[in-house]
Amino acid sequence: MSFLKNIFGKKEIPIKSYSDFWNWFQNNEKTFFNVVKSHKHIEKGFFDKLSPKLAELKEGYFYLTGMYDDNTVELVLTADGNTKNIVFIEELVEQAPKINGWKFTALKPALDIENVAINMAGYKFDSDNIFYYSNDHSDYPDEIDITIIHNEQTEENKQQIGNGIYIFLDNYLGELDFVNNIDNLKIIGKKEAEKELVPIAKLKDFLTWRQKEFIEKYDGVRYDTSEDEHSILEAELESGNKLIAVINTQLLNWDSKASHPWIAVITFKYDGSNNNGMPNESDYQTLNEIEERILQQLSDKDGYLYIGRQTANGERDIYFACKDFRKPAKVFFQTQQDNNKFEIEYDIYKDKYWQSFERFRPNY
Template identity: 60%
Template sequence: MSLLKNLFGKKEDKIKSNEDFWIWFRKNEKDFFNVVKTSGDFEKDFFDKLSPKLAELKDGYFFLTGMINNNTAELVLTADGNIKNIVFVEELVAAAPNIDGWTITALKSPLAIENVNISMGNYEFNRENLNFYYTVHPNLPDEIDLTIVHDDLNQQNANVITNGVYIFLDNYLGELNFATTIDRLNIVGKEQHEKELIPIEKLKDFLIWREKEFIEKYDGIIHSTENDSYNMLEAELENGNPLIAVVNTGLLSWEDKASHPWILNVEIRFSPDGNGLPNKDEYDQLNKLEDEILMLLKDTDGYLNIGRETANGTREIFFACKEFRKPSKIMPQFIKKYAGSFQISYEIYRDKYWQSFNRFMGN
């Protein structure tokens, strides 16, 4: 038996926690450092080893690596702009031990404008050929609506230029800022711009100013839904099935919507009766699941239940949230807990004025 162990080696334990991952990484960090230091075979000797271990922990981790100086390598763990995964990247990096010769960084950091020069195909993306302007909407005063102008954009190369601009902003602003500070983004060519152009190097200062104003305006605002009014709305779909929604219509008229700019949309699929609605047992279980979510996402903590909609074998539950990290963390727990009963998915997106729910407001 000992001979077999020597021949085949000991199977590595599966990574089940952030601590497990860093224990594994420390065992391999000298080999990884050598790959980065000598510009070795990154794909075979680093990426192909690191990727499966991160995937054991959770889907959605990405990474970059390189030398900061002659003696220090950097590992940047990133969510690739996916809002739902940012908190997990941050927590994984926060759990990292001190490792000589390594700097571990959460999310792509912002770069100085002179250090951002992206090449894609035959096009460049830098401060020489990029400008911006912003649009103010009187009814949506806190919304940041940006238009980026690239000198070379035309109808034929729009996709390439758009992708290049997104990569430029991700590097210039940093991953977190790019993912969380812009509400609308439009990209046009220099022949299409409608306002006076502002140099792209001023974009950071503009966003810092707008975010500071926003935080000061809504700091400390909370809302209790205890005395809000809820309405039941019914409609008939094209296939003849009913749609039933229960909506906090009082909340949808609230003047301070922008204080809770993140929307959590939970989608729960069930086995419907013939009319697309749940049977009695499923109805009770769906309500139990919703109550459990409400226990964790409380209004006084900054998570407002807007309502729910049920039709065609799907229930959707809607929350407006002050921030996105806690909803990102709790939803995978429900997906796992109820895997035997329901198929659950969720989205988190920025919608300062809750325009997603205009359909519930009537005329």
């Protein structure tokens, strides 16, 4: 038996929880430490082993590594800007054990401007050639709309410049602040600028000031939906299929929408081919039960406002406006894992004034 064990090797325990991952990591950390410190074969000796283990937990974990100091390896786990995955990065790092010689960091940290210089695709990105200005909108006073200017951007290279700018801002602002503090971002060349250019080194202080104002204005703002009435909106699509939406149109007229800037949408795909795009009776009941379970977890008093749902063309979309993106990401991911009857997708994005739902407002 021992001979067979040696031939086939020891079967690795599947990674089903954060503790499973960290137990595996601790068993291999000395090897990983030496690989990173030697600066040799990091891809093969560390990343190729790390990546599949993270993927067993969930898709969407990315990573960076290097020497924090002479005796410490830093492993930065990042969502690569994907809002849906940030909470899972944070939770994994929160549960990291203390391991001598290792520093674990959730999300890319902010760097001082003098430490951010990127060379990419033949272009340089630093404080000497990147500027910004802010755009104000009277209809959307709390929206932080930023235009970034790179001296060398042209129509031909805008994709390469755009990619470099996003990486630059991720490192300069820090991954979480980049997601939280900018609502709209446009990247242009110097010739397209319509306002006075401000050095990019001043952007961080500007965003901190705007975010402080925003928090002071909306901190603690909640909305009680229990007395609201929902409107039933019906339409016939060009295909002849039905569209039915049940929407809290009263909530859509609220004047403090910006206090709940994150829109969370979960989509269930079913077979509506024999019913004008609508679910059959069994699917209809199951969808309602799933929706009710979601509503029990995402309540208005906690900052998750149920906007309503739309059903058409073999899909049901359920909409929330949220104070924060973390809990909806967890609830939607778990809903996806728990239900194999439907194909389920979800998205979470910033829309401070709920412009996504203008189509549901009366007289729009």
